[in-house]
Amino acid sequence: MHVFLKMDSWPTWTLPFVFLLYYCRNAVLGFDTLERLRREHSLMKPYQGAGMAIPQWDFIGSTMVTSNFIRLTPDIQSKQGALWNNVPCYITKWEMHVQFQVHGHGRDLFGDGFTIWYTKERMRLGPIFGNQNPFTGLAVFLDTYNNYNGAHNHDHPYVSAMVNNGSGSYDHDRDGTHTQLAGCTAKFRGKAHPANIAIRYEPSVLRVSLDIDGKSEWTECFKVENVELPTGYYFGISAATGDLSDNHDIISLKFYNLEEHPDPNLSMSRSDIIPSALHAEKDRAHVNDVPPPLASRVAHSGLKIFGYVILVIIIGIILVFGGIFLYQYKKEDRRKRFY
Incomplete structure (x- = not known):
C-alpha cells in the first residue's frame, strides 16, 4: 500500500525525510528483499506453463505436479523423483528459500528424505536421495531415517551439508556423517503445516536456517566458513523412498540475489573454482561393521549347535x-482280523 499519494503537496524541505522514511519502510517490511527475487531460479504457484511444462524447470522420475505442490515421491516404496532448474546460476551471493512438507502414513518408520542441490550435473537419478553419486557441488540433506546401525551423536530427522569436487562419495549407509560439513536435528517431518529452509551463500560462508513451525521465525542450523562454490551450477531438489516411504512435497522455491553491485568479471572468474570446504566436522574414520569378538562368536556358534541338537532330539522322539x-x-x- 502506498502511503505517499500526493508528494507535490509536501514542502520541498521535507522530501529528503520522506524518501528516507519510505526506504526504511521498505527495508522493515522486506520489500527490498522481494525486489531481489530472481524468477529464473524460483518456482511458485501456479507451477505449470503451456501444457505440462514448467518454465525454467525440468522434472524426472516419480515427480508429479499438482495445483498446490510438486510431489517428488509418493508414499510408496522404491521411488525416485527430482526437480531441476535449467538455468545456470552466475550470482555469487544468494539465498534460496524452500517451502516443503514431508508426511506419510508411517508413524514410527518412514523415509528416506530429500536433498537440495547446487551442482554441476543435473537430471541424473541415482542412489543419493534420488540423485547420482558422486556429485560435484553442494548438497543439503534433509534425512528422515537413520540408516546407520551404530550410534549417531544426533537424532533424526537431520539436516546436514556436504561439498564435493566429484572425487568423493556420499555414504548413504552411514547417513553421510563422515563427510558432512555440519548439521542439526530438525523435527520437520509429519507437520500439519509446511516447513521452510533457507540456504545462504556469500563467498566463502554457507549458512542454513530453518523455520519448522511456519511462523517466519528463522533458527540457524549451522554456519560454515571457508566454503568455495563456483558460479554456473544448477539448483535442484531430489527425493527417494526405499523399503520405507513418505510423501516429499515441494511447495515453493524462492531465490534471492544478495549482490549490491554485481560484478560480471567476478562472476565469470568464479566459474572455474573447484568446489571445496576447508573445514568439516571432526574426522571420523569410516569403520566397516566389525564382527563380534571370537569368544562371542564361539559362544554364539555353541548356542546354535546346541539348538540344532535339541531340535534333532525332539524330532527323533516324535519319530520314535x-x-x-x-x-x-x-x-x-x-x-482283530484274526478273531
Whole structure:
C-alpha cells in the first residue's frame, strides 16, 4: 500500500525525510528483499506453463505436479523423483528459500528424505536421495531415517551439508556423517503445516536456517566458513523412498540475489573454482561393521549347535513315539482280523 499519494503537496524541505522514511519502510517490511527475487531460479504457484511444462524447470522420475505442490515421491516404496532448474546460476551471493512438507502414513518408520542441490550435473537419478553419486557441488540433506546401525551423536530427522569436487562419495549407509560439513536435528517431518529452509551463500560462508513451525521465525542450523562454490551450477531438489516411504512435497522455491553491485568479471572468474570446504566436522574414520569378538562368536556358534541338537532330539522322539504308536495300531488291527 502506498502511503505517499500526493508528494507535490509536501514542502520541498521535507522530501529528503520522506524518501528516507519510505526506504526504511521498505527495508522493515522486506520489500527490498522481494525486489531481489530472481524468477529464473524460483518456482511458485501456479507451477505449470503451456501444457505440462514448467518454465525454467525440468522434472524426472516419480515427480508429479499438482495445483498446490510438486510431489517428488509418493508414499510408496522404491521411488525416485527430482526437480531441476535449467538455468545456470552466475550470482555469487544468494539465498534460496524452500517451502516443503514431508508426511506419510508411517508413524514410527518412514523415509528416506530429500536433498537440495547446487551442482554441476543435473537430471541424473541415482542412489543419493534420488540423485547420482558422486556429485560435484553442494548438497543439503534433509534425512528422515537413520540408516546407520551404530550410534549417531544426533537424532533424526537431520539436516546436514556436504561439498564435493566429484572425487568423493556420499555414504548413504552411514547417513553421510563422515563427510558432512555440519548439521542439526530438525523435527520437520509429519507437520500439519509446511516447513521452510533457507540456504545462504556469500563467498566463502554457507549458512542454513530453518523455520519448522511456519511462523517466519528463522533458527540457524549451522554456519560454515571457508566454503568455495563456483558460479554456473544448477539448483535442484531430489527425493527417494526405499523399503520405507513418505510423501516429499515441494511447495515453493524462492531465490534471492544478495549482490549490491554485481560484478560480471567476478562472476565469470568464479566459474572455474573447484568446489571445496576447508573445514568439516571432526574426522571420523569410516569403520566397516566389525564382527563380534571370537569368544562371542564361539559362544554364539555353541548356542546354535546346541539348538540344532535339541531340535534333532525332539524330532527323533516324535519319530520314535510315532513309530511305536503306528506299530501298536497295526498289531491291534491284525489281532482283530484274526478273531
